[in-house]
Amino acid sequence: MRADSSRPRPPLDPRMYQISVLSGLLIYGLGWLHFDITLGRAALLLSTALLTQYVCTKLWRLPKFDPKSALISGLSLCLLLRTNFAALAVLAAVVTIASKFLVRWKGKHIFNPTNFGLVFLMFLGAPIWVSPGQWGNVAFFGFLMACLGGLVVNRAARSDVTYAFLVSFAALQFGRAVWAMQRWEVPIHRMESGALLLFAFFMISDPKTTPNSRAGRILFAAVVTAFAGFIQFGLYRTNGILWSLALWSMAVPLIDRLLPGPRYEWTRPRQKPQTQGVIDEADTSPRHRPLDQPALGSTSA
Amino acid sequence: MVRDADRTVLTMANDYSGEPAQFAIVIPVPTVLQRGQIHVGDRAVMEHLDAYSAPRLVEYFDPDPCMRYEALQSAPMSQGMARKSADSRNEARERSLGVRIEARYTVGEYDILILSAKQSGGLETWLLENGYSVPAGARRVLASYIRQGMKFFVAKVNLGEQQRLGFSYLRPIQVAYESPKFMLPLRLGMVNADGPQELFVFAITKNGRVETTNYRTVRLPEGMDIPEYVKDDFPRFYRAMFTRQVENENREAVFLEYAWNMSWCDPCAADPLSADELRSLGAFWVASPNSGGNPPQTGPQTTFITRLHVRYDARHFPEDLVFQETADQSNFQARYVMRHPWKGEGSCDGIGEYRRSVRERRVKEAETLATLTGWDLASIRRKMGGDWSDDPDKQGPWWDRMWKN
Numbered sequence: 233m234r235a236d237s238s239r240p241r242p243p244l245d246p247r248m249y250q251i252s253v254l255s256g257l258l259i260y261g262l263g264w265l266h267f268d269i270t271l272g273r274a275a276l277l278l279s280t281a282l283l284t285q286y287v288c289t290k291l292w293r294l295p296k297f298d299p300k301s302a303l304i305s306g307l308s309l310c311l312l313l314r315t316n317f318a319a320l321a322v323l324a325a326v327v328t329i330a331s332k333f334l335v336r337w338k339g340k341h342i343f344n345p346t347n348f349g350l351v352f353l354m355f356l357g358a359p360i361w362v363s364p365g366q367w368g369n370v371a372f373f374g375f376l377m378a379c380l381g382g383l384v385v386n387r388a389a390r391s392d393v394t395y396a397f398l399v400s401f402a403a404l405q406f407g408r409a410v411w412a413m414q415r416w417e418v419p420i421h422r423m424e425s426g427a428l429l430l431f432a433f434f435m436i437s438d439p440k441t442t443p444n445s446r447a448g449r450i451l452f453a454a455v456v457t458a459f460a461g462f463i464q465f466g467l468y469r470t471n472g473i474l475w476s477l478a479l480w481s482m483a484v485p486l487i488d489r490l491l492p493g494p495r496y497e498w499t500r501p502r503q504k505p506q507t508q509g510v511i512d513e514a515d516t517s518p519r520h521r522p523l524d525q526p527a528l529g530s531t532s533a
Numbered sequence: 534m535v536r537d538a539d540r541t542v543l544t545m546a547n548d549y550s551g552e553p554a555q556f557a558i559v560i561p562v563p564t565v566l567q568r569g570q571i572h573v574g575d576r577a578v579m580e581h582l583d584a585y586s587a588p589r590l591v592e593y594f595d596p597d598p599c600m601r602y603e604a605l606q607s608a609p610m611s612q613g614m615a616r617k618s619a620d621s622r623n624e625a626r627e628r629s630l631g632v633r634i635e636a637r638y639t640v641g642e643y644d645i646l647i648l649s650a651k652q653s654g655g656l657e658t659w660l661l662e663n664g665y666s667v668p669a670g671a672r673r674v675l676a677s678y679i680r681q682g683m684k685f686f687v688a689k690v691n692l693g694e695q696q697r698l699g700f701s702y703l704r705p706i707q708v709a710y711e712s713p714k715f716m717l718p719l720r721l722g723m724v725n726a727d728g729p730q731e732l733f734v735f736a737i738t739k740n741g742r743v744e745t746t747n748y749r750t751v752r753l754p755e756g757m758d759i760p761e762y763v764k765d766d767f768p769r770f771y772r773a774m775f776t777r778q779v780e781n782e783n784r785e786a787v788f789l790e791y792a793w794n795m796s797w798c799d800p801c802a803a804d805p806l807s808a809d810e811l812r813s814l815g816a817f818w819v820a821s822p823n824s825g826g827n828p829p830q831t832g833p834q835t836t837f838i839t840r841l842h843v844r845y846d847a848r849h850f851p852e853d854l855v856f857q858e859t860a861d862q863s864n865f866q867a868r869y870v871m872r873h874p875w876k877g878e879g880s881c882d883g884i885g886e887y888r889r890s891v892r893e894r895r896v897k898e899a900e901t902l903a904t905l906t907g908w909d910l911a912s913i914r915r916k917m918g919g920d921w922s923d924d925p926d927k928q929g930p931w932w933d934r935m936w937k938n
Contacts, residue, residue, distance in 0.1 A: 361859035
């Protein structure tokens with residue numbers, strides 16, 4: 233929906249929509265799907281994420297504390313991270329948020345924070361786990377609608393990476409099924425996964441960590457899919473998409489160098505009323521910021 | 534199923550009850566198995582594992598409300614063991630080649646072949662020509678497994694050996710292999726199934742609970758108070774409850790019945806498995822107390838057991854079950870509580886209050902049972918017996934009761 237372009241309107245932050253969808257998913261997961269997480273644990277994850285964001289804001293002397301991104305990361309951890317130990321949940325939340333401030337390259341953080349937090353702990357062999365099967369297939373279409381709704385509301389801010397990922401992942405699953413002579417129900421069942429949607433719409437789509445150019449983002453989605461496929465069908469391991477995203481995030485600076493493009497920002501200043509809300513892909517006037525200054529309110533998921 | 538890193542030991546027990554000569558199973562396995570990788574297990578150990586982890590009824594006896602003491606009694610109720618039918622019947626006609634017998638062994642009462650094939654048609658024909666009956670639709674499933682590089686483990690009963698060994702039943706077959714694939718092939722079993730099939734998976738691991746990654750793993754409802762009369766019919770209650778839960782989850786879920794660190798249990802339905810029993814099931818990391826050669830145990834070794842119950846059909850379970858071992862060490866058991874009211878005489882101030890609480894409890898128990906099983910509430914009450922005259926439903930609206938109009 234296009235607003236009347238003659239009138240300036242306050243910038244619409246796509247993160248507000250993300251926060252509502254993720255909160256809805258968490259409530260559904262807790263109340264109906266009986267996720268392996270208690271209310272207390274969810275509160276612990278969220279408050280640790282917010283507190284870490286606050287402390288980092290002070291340490292890095294950012295002008296303003298912005299809870300939105302930390303809330304998104306915290307909610308994503310509630311949906312994904314499972315552990316028997318409260319201390320590990322705290323550590324995961326701290327690592328997740330701190331990674332935005334510590335793991336940076338030319339003023340842009342490298343990893344999607346939640347992805348980094350999870351993969352970092354799994355890599356260290358900490359007793360945590362992620363249950364890709366926890367969503368089941370019942371709520372899939374509602375989930376899909378909520379995610380697609382987000383794209384409409386946000387006027388498709390960098391959603392090309394989501395589309396590219398979903399298309400390449402579907403090609404992988406269907407291609408594999410053709411090769412393995414499986415029934416169509418097999419790849420369809422694999423595509424109807426809440427874990428996949430969460431990844432496609434809230435993690436790989438993170439505009440702060442994806443390549444800056446459209447060609448770069450499509451390439452990025454394709455290589456993430458390819459390596460995830462290798463993990464799933466070559467190594468027979470779980471959570472291939474999480475591992476693959478973390479690995480290829482490290483290649484984003486290189487992709488940006490080969491295929492340069494404008495940097496993404498969540499909101500745009502009010503004094504530029506000609507484009508409201510989120511930046512369109514067609515926008516060719518990137519706002520530059522000194523490279524040594526950390527991005528404000530960076531991240532999603 | 535025992536799993537640690539890539540090492541897997543699969544023990545297959547089945548409830549085949551026909552003529553031994555008619556019995557045959559075909560199981561896709563990831564690797565060609567050597568003679569030493571195949572073993573015939575002890576059914577008693579499987580039965581013990583089943584009894585140990587089965588959903589159970591726990592009975593509590595109300596104390597004399599006028600005295601203070603407690604009694605606790607536990608009544609284990611065992612369900613069936615892993616049951617998966619693998620018999621097959623049908624015909625086909627084609628002739629082709631491409632089947633290779635990788636190995637041929639006689640282990641215990643079984644004649645075992647390890648086959649690899651290039652074409653499903655060839656494999657199907659080979660099976661038919663060698664006296665195996667192959668259901669319609671199996672070819673496509675076989676083709677898929679062949680493409681994925683799976684070998685086929687084919688077992689038949691050797692009647693002579695069976696007579697010599699003197700077993701009147703079929704003992705479980707065990708295979709040990711190393712493969713990153715942590716899955717159970719379901720699809721051959723579905724080809725000839727009349728309806729949904731039941732599968733119990735007992736997973737023994739080092740680190741924690743096992744769950745499926747491509748289907749939802751759901752904990753069964755547990756810990757509810759149910760009426761006393763169910764005691765005589767616990768298996769029927771359990772089946773009805775399970776069916777109801779399967780329907781509630783749109784027949785797409787795998788159910789967790791038991792998850793426990795085997796080093797302790799309280800109360801135990803059956804004694805925990807001994808180190809020797811665990812080793813015989815394949816838990817190779819457990820040190821045997823009798824083997825002097827083994828290095829002494831350094832601290833307690835974890836054996837975590839997960840019992841999963843799946844009712845599956847081709848429509849709702851299009852893919853094989855894929856598992857992951859989680860780090861979840863929290864314990865879970867499907868247990869149902871039966872509280873026996875105090876039947877003795879009582880004459881104290883508290884007795885009236887106690888009787889009232891028992892009546893309220895009965896109302897709740899009936900409702901719980903109806904919700905869990907889908908049984909009719911009125912017939913539950915009839916079976917529970919007793920006086921339902923002060924049942925809130927029969928007493929008119931709540932405001933009448935409030936003001937005793």
